[in-house]
Amino acid sequence: MGEERYLTIALTKGRLAKQTISLFEKVGITCEEINDPNTRRLIFVNEELKLHFFLAKGPDVPTYVEYGAADIGVVGKDTIIEEHRKIYEVLDLGFGKCRMCVCGPESAREFLKSQEQIRVATKYPNIAKDYFYNQRNQTVEIIKLNGSIELAPIVGLSEVIVDIVETGSTLRENGLVVLEEICPLSARVTVNPVSMRMENERITRILRQLNERNDSQL
Numbered sequence: 001m002g003e004e005r006y007l008t009i010a011l012t013k014g015r016l017a018k019q020t021i022s023l024f025e026k027v028g029i030t031c032e033e034i035n036d037p038n039t040r041r042l043i044f045v046n047e048e049l050k051l052h053f054f055l056a057k058g059p060d061v062p063t064y065v066e067y068g069a070a071d072i073g074v075v076g077k078d079t080i081i082e083e084h085r086k087i088y089e090v091l092d093l094g095f096g097k098c099r100m101c102v103c104g105p106e107s108a109r110e111f112l113k114s115q116e117q118i119r120v121a122t123k124y125p126n127i128a129k130d131y132f133y134n135q136r137n138q139t140v141e142i143i144k145l146n147g148s149i150e151l152a153p154i155v156g157l158s159e160v161i162v163d164i165v166e167t168g169s170t171l172r173e174n175g176l177v178v179l180e181e182i183c184p185l186s187a188r189v190t191v192n193p194v195s196m197r198m199e200n201e202r203i204t205r206i207l208r209q210l211n212e213r214n215d216s217q218l
């Protein structure tokens with residue numbers, strides 16, 4: 001074998017990290033240090049497989065992959081749609097399943113019916129814009145927030161929100177309901193288009209391994 005370069009894999013911090021790391025471990029792509037909660041290290045190495053790993057904030061993962069700073073990125077479908085980067089989405093990992101929804105108090109249903117110009121709070125302005133402008137043909141005001149989106153209709157910042165619903169308990173505990181479903185979501189593997197060409201064999205092998213051992217799809 002010739003000199004292999006390091007392939008770099010970007011993983012999403014937070015909710016998806018644990019399941020992603022354990023799936024990689026199942027296929028023998030291990031990296032012990034990444035599990036150390038006390039480490040301040042940002043990049044992890046598997047010398048044997050010539051791999052680098054790093055954890056990044058979800059919305060940054062497609063950016064690293066588009067620029068080729070990461071060859072492979074694991075990230076939620078929500079982030080892929082929202083960020084709209086030039087990357088290949090190659091595999092649905094089947095975990096991190098949830099839905100992108102329009103939510104609000106039951107009383108907000110009439111605003112949707114009557115196509116009123118309402119305020120929509122969201123962490124996903126592009127998804128919200130596309131849904132309301134292109135799919136529903138409803139003019140709305142989009143208000144960008146960075147977290148705890150459910151607060152917005154409660155304190156009167158917006159009439160509805162566009163947000164992720166997983167178990168539905170955040171909505172329930174705050175007296176909100178799903179008003180409309182936009183799309184289903186889950187964790188996806190993305191690849192840089194140039195890497196896909198240049199390192200096709202290695203990347204395809206990793207994808208095949210991940211796909212074969214991924215029982216969360218069943």
Ligand code: PRP
Pocket residue numbers: 146147148149150163164165166167168169170171
């Ligand atoms: C997400 C999402 C909802 C919640 C949905 O927020 O924005 O608030 O999870 O999950 P559930 O249906 O199981 O209750 P996250 O916890 O990621 O944090 P955030 O509020 O900072 O966005």
